Amino acid sequence: MKTLQPPAAAEPRPAPPPAKKDRRSWTGWGFIGPFVAVFALVFLAPIAYSIYLSLFRDQLIGGNHFVGLDNYTQALQDSQFWDSLARVGLFLLIQVPIMLGIALLVALALDSGRLYGKSFFRITIFLPYAVPAVVATLMWGFMYGTKYGLVRDINDAFGVTLPNLLSPDWVLASIGNIVTWEFVGYNMLIFYSALRVIPTSLYEAAEIDGASQWRIVRSIKLPAIRGSIVIATIFSIIGSFQLFNEPSILRPLAPNALTTDYTPNFYTYSLSFNGQQHNYSATVAIIMGLITMVVAYVVQLRGMRKGA
Amino acid sequence: MTTSVTTPAPAKSAPKLRTPRKAYVPGKPRRSKLLTGLMALMVLYTVVPLIWLIISATKTQDGLADSNGLWFAKHFALWSNISDTFTYHDGIFGRWLLNTLLYVVLGAGGATLLAVLGGYALAKFDFPGKKGIFAVVIGAVAVPGTALAVPTFLMFSKMGLTDTPWAVIIPSLVSPFGLYLMWVFAAEAIPTELLEAARMDGAGEVRTFFQVALPLLAPGIVTVLLFTTVATWNNYFLPLIMLKDPDWYPLTLGLSSWSAQAQTIGGDVIFNLVITGSLLTILPLIAVFLLLQKYWQSGLSAGSVKE
Numbered sequence: 001m002k003t004l005q006p007p008a009a010a011e012p013r014p015a016p017p018p019a020k021k022d023r024r025s026w027t028g029w030g031f032i033g034p035f036v037a038v039f040a041l042v043f044l045a046p047i048a049y050s051i052y053l054s055l056f057r058d059q060l061i062g063g064n065h066f067v068g069l070d071n072y073t074q075a076l077q078d079s080q081f082w083d084s085l086a087r088v089g090l091f092l093l094i095q096v097p098i099m100l101g102i103a104l105l106v107a108l109a110l111d112s113g114r115l116y117g118k119s120f121f122r123i124t125i126f127l128p129y130a131v132p133a134v135v136a137t138l139m140w141g142f143m144y145g146t147k148y149g150l151v152r153d154i155n156d157a158f159g160v161t162l163p164n165l166l167s168p169d170w171v172l173a174s175i176g177n178i179v180t181w182e183f184v185g186y187n188m189l190i191f192y193s194a195l196r197v198i199p200t201s202l203y204e205a206a207e208i209d210g211a212s213q214w215r216i217v218r219s220i221k222l223p224a225i226r227g228s229i230v231i232a233t234i235f236s237i238i239g240s241f242q243l244f245n246e247p248s249i250l251r252p253l254a255p256n257a258l259t260t261d262y263t264p265n266f267y268t269y270s271l272s273f274n275g276q277q278h279n280y281s282a283t284v285a286i287i288m289g290l291i292t293m294v295v296a297y298v299v300q301l302r303g304m305r306k307g308a
Numbered sequence: 309m310t311t312s313v314t315t316p317a318p319a320k321s322a323p324k325l326r327t328p329r330k331a332y333v334p335g336k337p338r339r340s341k342l343l344t345g346l347m348a349l350m351v352l353y354t355v356v357p358l359i360w361l362i363i364s365a366t367k368t369q370d371g372l373a374d375s376n377g378l379w380f381a382k383h384f385a386l387w388s389n390i391s392d393t394f395t396y397h398d399g400i401f402g403r404w405l406l407n408t409l410l411y412v413v414l415g416a417g418g419a420t421l422l423a424v425l426g427g428y429a430l431a432k433f434d435f436p437g438k439k440g441i442f443a444v445v446i447g448a449v450a451v452p453g454t455a456l457a458v459p460t461f462l463m464f465s466k467m468g469l470t471d472t473p474w475a476v477i478i479p480s481l482v483s484p485f486g487l488y489l490m491w492v493f494a495a496e497a498i499p500t501e502l503l504e505a506a507r508m509d510g511a512g513e514v515r516t517f518f519q520v521a522l523p524l525l526a527p528g529i530v531t532v533l534l535f536t537t538v539a540t541w542n543n544y545f546l547p548l549i550m551l552k553d554p555d556w557y558p559l560t561l562g563l564s565s566w567s568a569q570a571q572t573i574g575g576d577v578i579f580n581l582v583i584t585g586s587l588l589t590i591l592p593l594i595a596v597f598l599l600l601q602k603y604w605q606s607g608l609s610a611g612s613v614k615e
Contacts, residue, residue, distance in 0.1 A: 027513055028433030035426035035487060036441060042479045043448045046459035053459060102350070109347055113337040116344045123601065124351050127358070130593040132542035134560040135586040138567055139357050142364070142583070143377065150360065150377045185354065242455075245544050249564050252571040265455075272458045273549065285455040293451070 053282035071283035080261045081284055085291070087172065088263050092240035095176040100232055103184050107191035108217060122192065126185035133182060133245040140178045141166075141253050166254035175246045183239070187232050194225035230303030234296045241292045244269065264288045365389060365584045372579055389584040396581055403555060404562040405588075408541060410473060411558055415480030416536035423483050423532055427490025428521055432498060442491075449484045461549050475550035476558070480540050486532040493528030494521070530603040534596070541593055559589045 057067045075081055109115060110122055128136065143149040144165040151162050165174045202220050211219070222229075244265040251258045260270040264284065271281035360377055366389070371381030393401050429435070430442060460479060461470065469475045498521050506516040544560045551557060554565065567582045569575040 025435050028429040028435030028438065030513070031429035031433070031517070032426040032435075032441065035422040035482070038422060038478070038481045039445065039448070039484075042460060042482050043451070043456065044444075046456040046463060047451065049463055050455070050459040053462070106347065106350060109343055112343070114340040114343050115347060116339055116341075121347050121351060123598070125354050127594060127597070128354055130538060130597050131358075131590050132544065132560050134542075134544050134564050135590055136357075138563065138582060138586055139361050142579070143357065143360060147373065153377045156376075181354070181357065249544075249567070252568050255571075268455070268458060269549070272461075278458065278462060281458050285458055289451050289455040292455075293447075 050282045050286055053279050054286050057279050071280055072287070074280065075283050075287055078284075080267060081264065081287075084261050084264045084267050085288075088240055088243055091172060091176060091243065092237055095179060096233065096236045096240060098176075099180045099184050100187055100229070100236060102180070103187035103232070104191055104229070106184075106188045107195060108221065110188075110192055111195040111221070112213070122189070126189050128182050128184075129186040131182065134249055136182050137178055137246050137249040140174070140181070141250050144174055145253065166250070166257060168257040171250070171254055171257040175243070175250065178246050179239075179243075183236070187236070190228050190232055191225055194228040195221060198224045226303065230300060233303065234299055237295055237299065238292055241265075241288065241295075361583060361587050361590075365580075365587045367580060369577065369580045372583075385580070386584075389580055390588070393581045393584045393588065396578065400554065401559075401562065401585055401588075404557050404559045407473070407556060408558040408560075411476050411480065411543075412537055412540045414473075415477045416533065416540040418477070418481045419483040419486060419536040419540075420529060420533045422481060423486035423490045423536075424522075424525060424529055426487045427492075427528075428494050428498075428517065428525070430487070430491040431494035432500065432503060432521075445484045445487060457545060457549055464550065470550055471552050471556065473556055476543070476547050476556075479546055480536075480543065483532070483536050483539070486536055489532055489535075490525070490528055493531075494525060497524045497528065527603055530600060534600060534603070537596070538593060559585070563589065 054071050055066060055068065056064055057071065058064045106121075106125060110118055115121060131139075144151055146152050146155070146164065151165060155161055163170055165171070198221065202224075203216065206216050206220060242265050243263040247258050247262045247266055248269075251260075260274065261267040265288070268281045268285045268288070271277045271284065275281075356378075363378060363380060364372060366384050366386040367375065367381045368383055368385045368389075371383055371385065375381035430438065464470050464475050464478075469478070502520055503516055506520045507513075511519070541558075542560065543558065544564070547556075547558050547561045551561065554562070557565070563582060563585050566578055566585065570577040570579065
């Protein structure tokens with residue numbers, strides 16, 4: 001993946017002049033060495049090991065032997081894998097735009113200077129970010145329930161029968177709501193931080209031209225924070241592809257709706273830890289990683305193009 | 309009303325990050341009741357679950373079943389719930405809390421230290437392989453963390469590290485995002501001339517870093533520390549695969565095991581403790597965020613943050 005563009009004005013300055021370059025050229029390594037060492041152990045080594053695993057198969061007869069791309073052809077014909085991929089695909093097509101759209105609207109509202117009690121809003125909407133996924137999921141899981149939850153209270157109070165939010169038809173939307181609740185404030189803060197550093201001169205120029213509020217949003221604010229919108233989109237997509245916590249923690253409440261191959265990640269986890277199929281699990285994980293990287297890269301290219 | 313934006317000027321004696329400007333709106337912005345009302349709806353969505361959690365933590369197991377979710381039950385059981393949470397199963401909840409603190413101090417603290425050292429190197433030194441390192445680290449951010457989990461587990465089990473705290477701490481030590489943030493921050497906050505001057509005066513690299521660079525990096529360090537703390541405190545997948553022994557669980561894993569045991573045959577149903585434990589788990593983080601607001605907000609603006 002190409003390097004992400006750091007925001008303008010945050011470009012690192014060129015390194016000190018190479019006066020004593022020889023003496024100092026390796027000094028930097030002294031500082032970055034520890035990070036690189038641990039990074040190699042927990043990122044690079046597992047990636048390499050994963051690739052190695054994906055090329056072998058462990059069989060009762062003959063033990064561990066090289067099978068080339070057999071695991072990959074198996075994965076590409078595996079309907080469980082494709083179903084789980086389709087599920088997270090659907091999830092991200094609906095959940096990511098909704099979440100980022102709300103985050104953007106809230107950030108623009110905060111930046112407009114037209115709210116009473118701005119900092120109160122900023123903090124309260126951000127708060128769910130501090131709530132662990134486990135707690136958020138348990139909490140919403142209780143609330144969705146018809147026995148203890150708010151759904152029960154609504155049914156009782158209004159004499160209606162809401163659909164069972166933990167049924168197969170609804171559970172994906174229910175998970176989407178949990179993820180939105182967790183991250184909408186975080187994304188809002190990213191957009192808001194980007195809006196705060198737009199140079200005032202642009203607004204002054206717009207005022208002289210008599211531009212309306214909407215025009216300012218469309219022609220100044222949105223283009224100026226495009227970079228952070230692209231970044232937030234990429235990270236949300238990566239997050240959707242990795243969906244695991246919410247379905248796995250909700251599973252006890254909705255065992256029929258949430259199978260152990262519900263998402264690609266849940267599937268690789270089950271393959272490895274319930275089925276002991278480490279080689280095949282690594283293969284599915286690699287394919288998933290590649291798909292994620294390709295999608296992230298395409299989004300970045302499209303997003304950074306001028307006039308998209 | 310408006311302050312002009314300071315562009316990152318060449319080094320002054322006291323380097324300052326760009327301060328976010330005050331809201332600039334042509335003329336006087338009219339406060340809008342409609343917009344405020346819409347935002348209030350958004351706040352309701354955010355806060356109602358938390359209010360539900362607080363109210364539910366005051367109820368017994370029976371109270372949960374027969375009282376409205378957003379109002380108190382007849383019997384106010386918060387204190388007994390808290391003491392039950394800490395005494396249940398020989399007080400394992402307290403042990404989980406200490407484990408979580410251990411993982412945060414060593415994991416998030418270590419991750420921050422490595423990110424600060426690395427970010428300083430990227431911002432202020434030229435060394436062989438610098439471009440390569442950065443490209444690889446940023447590329448790695450796109451690799452799904454969970455895709456690495458299975459091979460990491462297999463590697464660690466060969467090394468005999470699984471089911472020990474190290475299996476959770478070591479992977480937490482790397483925060484590519486923290487490295488990026490510190491790099492951007494150090495580039496802006498540390499004038500190169502200052503480092504040159506310190507070296508002229510005969511300070512070694514280590515001393516220069518600790519006495520000159522570190523104090524200037526403080527706001528950025530707090531921001532990175534906050535975000536690595538949240539990541540470690542909220543981590544679930546990594547401990548889930550690495551740990552079998554409940555004695556080493558962090559809070560997140562412990563809570564989900566309590567919740568799951570209600571579904572097993574003959575399991576003890578302790579939803580009131582799951583809810584109370586959940587509340588106790590989020591309070592420290594929310595408190596930290598509220599207390600350190602100033603820092604993380606300025607740190608975010610500095611890097612126009614991305615994770």
